[in-house]
Amino acid sequence: xxxxxxxxxxxxxxxxxxxxxxxxxDEWLAVRKGGIGSSDAAAAVGLNPYKSQLELWLxxxxxDAALPKINPHDEESPAYWGNILEPIVASxxxxxxxxxxxxxxxxxxxxxxxxxxxxxNIDREVIGADDVQILECKxxxxxxxxxxxxxxxxYVQLQVMHQLAVTGKQSADVAVLLGGQHLExxxxxxxxxMIARLIALERKFWDYVVTDTPPQADGSDSADQALxxxxxxxxxxxxxxxxxxxxxxxxxxxxxxxxxxxQQEKRESQLKQTLQQAMGEATRAKFSSGxxxxxxxKDSTALDVATMLKEKPYLQVRYAMVKEGSRRFLIA
Numbered sequence: 001x002x003x004x005x006x007x008x009x010x011x012x013x014x015x016x017x018x019x020x021x022x023x024x025x026d027e028w029l030a031v032r033k034g035g036i037g038s039s040d041a042a043a044a045v046g047l048n049p050y051k052s053q054l055e056l057w058l059x060x061x062x063x064d065a066a067l068p069k070i071n072p073h074d075e076e077s078p079a080y081w082g083n084i085l086e087p088i089v090a091s092x093x094x095x096x097x098x099x100x101x102x103x104x105x106x107x108x109x110x111x112x113x114x115x116x117x118x119x120x121n122i123d124r125e126v127i128g129a130d131d132v133q134i135l136e137c138k139x140x141x142x143x144x145x146x147x148x149x150x151x152x153x154x155y156v157q158l159q160v161m162h163q164l165a166v167t168g169k170q171s172a173d174v175a176v177l178l179g180g181q182h183l184e185x186x187x188x189x190x191x192x193x194m195i196a197r198l199i200a201l202e203r204k205f206w207d208y209v210v211t212d213t214p215p216q217a218d219g220s221d222s223a224d225q226a227l228x229x230x231x232x233x234x235x236x237x238x239x240x241x242x243x244x245x246x247x248x249x250x251x252x253x254x255x256x257x258x259x260x261x262x263q264q265e266k267r268e269s270q271l272k273q274t275l276q277q278a279m280g281e282a283t284r285a286k287f288s289s290g291x292x293x294x295x296x297x298k299d300s301t302a303l304d305v306a307t308m309l310k311e312k313p314y315l316q317v318r319y320a321m322v323k324e325g326s327r328r329f330l331i332a
Contacts, residue, residue, distance in 0.1 A: 011168030014108035017119065021105035025072065031107050033060055035117035036202050041162035042155035045201040049147075049155060052222035053205060053215040058229060060209045066229045082139045085177060089137040090124050092183055093175040100127040101135050110166045115199065117206045120166040126173070132187065134172035136160050145178045152176075152186045158198060160188045165195045234327055255331055 018031055032040075042048035043056040058064040070079050090101055101124035110118035124135040138156065140148055147153045152160075152174050160172045174186045208215050214230065217223040241247040276294055279285050284293045309316050 012111040014120065014167045015111050016106045017109040018107050019105060020107060020121075028107075032119065033062065035109070035119040036060075036162075036206060037107075038120040038122075038159045038162040038166070041198065041202065042158040044205040045158065045198065046218060047155055047158060049153075050222065052218050052220045052226060053208075054217050054226040054230075055222045056205075057208055057215055058226050061212060063230060066232065067225065078139070078141060078144065081141075085139045086123060086137045089139065089175050089177050089183070090135060092177075093135060093137070093173065093185060096183070096185065097173070099129045099132065099135075099173075101125065102127055108166050111168070115203075118162070118166050118199070118202065120163045122163060122167070132171045132173050133169040134160070134163055134167065136163070136172055136174045138174060138176040139180075140176055140178050142179055148176060148178060148184070152188065157188060161191065161194055161198055162202075164188075164190045165199065228326060232327070258331065 020028055023031075036044050040056055043051040043053060046053050055064075055067065058067060070077060072080060072083065074080055093099070094101055104122045104125050108120045108122065109116060112118075122134055123137045126132050126135050136156070136159070156174060160174060164170070164172060169190065171187060171189045174188060176184050176186070178184060205215065207213075217227060241251070275285065275292060279292075279294055283295055284291060
């Protein structure tokens with residue numbers, strides 16, 4: 001997604017909707033539900049690889065109670081280390097560029113009265129520089145770094161373009177710490193055409209929120225999780241979709257796709273077994289285009305639950321727990 005500067009008119013600055021300096025996290029999250037924030041932008045337009053429109057809609061309509069929540073104190077979470085490392089990334093950005101930065105402890109709102117749902121949180125404001133006004137700080141681990149191989153990922157570009165739209169600023173720097181030791185800085189310029197398209201798509205999503213209409217599921221794991229949260233129980237009711245052409249086509253195609261998958265899985269097993277049989281006791285087999293390995297894993301220790309309960313059946317009663325059931329989707 002390429003960006004081009006457009007400075008033909010000077011947009012109005014953002015409004016300070018609420019100060020966040022001493023605001024508890026729960027209150028901050030509640031404020032965010034009142035609009036589309038910059039970190040929501042890519043999900044709102046269906047381009048976030050981690051969150052679907054449907055999951056975001058659940059959050060904005062207050063139906064997300066059953067969805068997993070990020071624990072800000074979980075040291076295994078990328079979000080935790082992102083927060084911890086943000087000031088370090090900002091400091092090294094200033095050291096490398098010479099640009100001074102400062103925090104903006106507020107939720108910002110688009111100044112256009114027709115766009116009150118456009119909100120933004122800015123990591124840092126760049127002070128005294130003519131060519132850049134915003135700093136977005138990012139961190140990416142070993143797995144996440146692959147998304148940055150060709151520059152700023154699209155979902156981050158949309159986040160920053162949303163910030164430029166809300167604030168009226170002309171450009172932003174994205175400083176990303178890759179793998180904990182490599183800092184890259186990327187410039188994103190304001191693009192009025194992209195902003196117009198982004199606002200149109202975000203407005204469409206916000207209409208889903210206002211009208212309480214769920215957006216279409218997109219086939220992602222996020223959408224699957226959202227559907228299970230939205231419809232956790234079945235009612236026993238039977239619905240007839242025979243007269244609905246679109247759903248009838250989806251049903252027939254789904255059966256065909258599943259049959260194809262089953263055939264492919266069977267073929268995959270046949271090919272694998274052919275190679276295994278040819279290898280015999282060998283550990284590795286080489287080919288002109290690559291190699292395969294067939295190794296024995298290390299022995300491990302596991303709990304023999306069946307024998308334990310047979311010898312001490314009272315343990316099952318003492319330590320019994322209810323495992324909540326989930327809906328199964330079957331085709332007949």
